[in-house]
Amino acid sequence: MTLPRLLFGFALAALLGACSPHFVNGKLGRFDKDAGYRYGKLSGEGNSDNIFVILAFSGGGTRAAAFSFGVMEGLKDAVYNAPDGPRRFLDDVDVISSVSGGRFTAAYYALFPEKFFAKFPSAFLHRNVQGDLIRRALWPLNGFRLASSDFDRINLAAEYYDETIFEHKTFAELIAKRRKPYIILNATDMTLGRRFEFTQDQFDLLCSDLASVKVATAVAASSAFPGLLSPLTVKNFAGEGCKYECPKWLTDALDRNNPIRRYAHARDLWSYQDPKLKRDYIHLLDGGLGDNIGLRGPYVSLSSNDSNWSLYDKINQRRVRHIVVISANAKTKPSKDWDHKQAAPGILDVFSLVTGGPMDNYSFETVQLVRDIFDRLKDEEKAWTDCKQLLQDQCSGKMPGVLSPVDFYASELTFDSLDDEDFRHCMENLPTSFYLPEDTVTLLRQVARLLLMQSADFGKIMRELDRAWQPPAVQIDPALRAKVCPS
């Protein structure tokens, strides 16, 4: 084929692409609150709600993916003696909420639990994703495709993830598996600046069927870091109708006489359905912009009835006895030399600060919110128990009601917890990238396992389940450390 004919072919392909809009999501024929990818439709072998385990995986490129993978390895090795025999704590995980880099780990585990530990390192962690993406973007045919109005850099990334990592799987695969954990892949709605999750509960509001959406697309949406990748656009079909029935909690929350946080959250959700707002297209960016540790969604479920997997509901139903939140936060604290110089920081430094700074502060606050709610519930239970005892002892009286006892455990795994200052400094200065040397990935996995086994709250829940439990010994390979963190 001659060059002019080849170019004509490319141009024609681009033109046809521009003429026939392609959406990453399809329309939902008719709303069905019992169909689709929802927590209530999943089960796990021996995984009841009695021990309710939530994992939150942060953003941070391959660093975050390796760190969260290391946590999963640690949970696999944390075996306790359950009434029916030895059991891995990993098999008690109910929900994994994740953003950006952490989403690769969460999504791969949900799709391929059997080969997860054997294959994920080669499928993603040891792959030069960054280099591959750049090569794809520079390939001439893709230049034509990128000229089309409905194909952008983010679509190219989604296509790459789909072909090389996620084996063309859609959410239909996760629905068919009906297996816990429930995976929440979070992105950020550009208009609202708030979390947008790839679950059917969210897609109901768009009258869209999540089942046909590729998992790789959802993962790509959360890694659409501003400036590097373009936003991902999903079509909102609400204008075409699907006989959507608004859940009663949402109708109640839309009343102005609610606490402002609840009302604002409800208004944001309703904006997808509101015909006056005409939100026909929803543009999604990196999930880390709305919540860089993936805890914001679980926080709603931990602190209200306003979720289809509300922990308040489960506590009231007396189905849950222990609630465990483990946050794998691969945040860094890169050293800055600005303060040593009179010259003002350059544009890239400023860009890095405005995109990352507020994100880190917000993440810190979210962790604190979860701790606060746990502390408050523990304090309430103690107050109730003390009052009950006092009434019995002093007045032969009774409390006006019965409280269901629940234990709460929160572990935040970060490099902050590393004792050795030099090692901590090294870990906190690892780059955020979609490529890290194999040694760095291996070291991150070891660090994550070490931090999990050293976590006081993780130790507490394990000993609550099995008094004799001892954390397995985790060693940081000195040679590996010396290689990644030369002194």
Place this chain on the structure above:
Amino acid sequence: MGRVIVEFPECREVFVGDKSQGNNRDEQGEYLILLIGDGLQTFSLGGSKNYTPFSQAVQVGAGSVINPQRVVFQRNA
């Protein structure tokens, strides 16, 4: 968060919005203290509709574990 007791002469399933919150009483007939999010919440009961009001919208937030807010349903005569 609010603490709520749902009063009704019998043990009944409680609904907040359209979601079950389990029963209003335990096996000994004691009222269970429910954990409900602050703000406007619509309460109703499961089982036979032999009670009034059929559902009630309540501003939750005033109750504590020591002194729970009370949501009262009456059995129809």
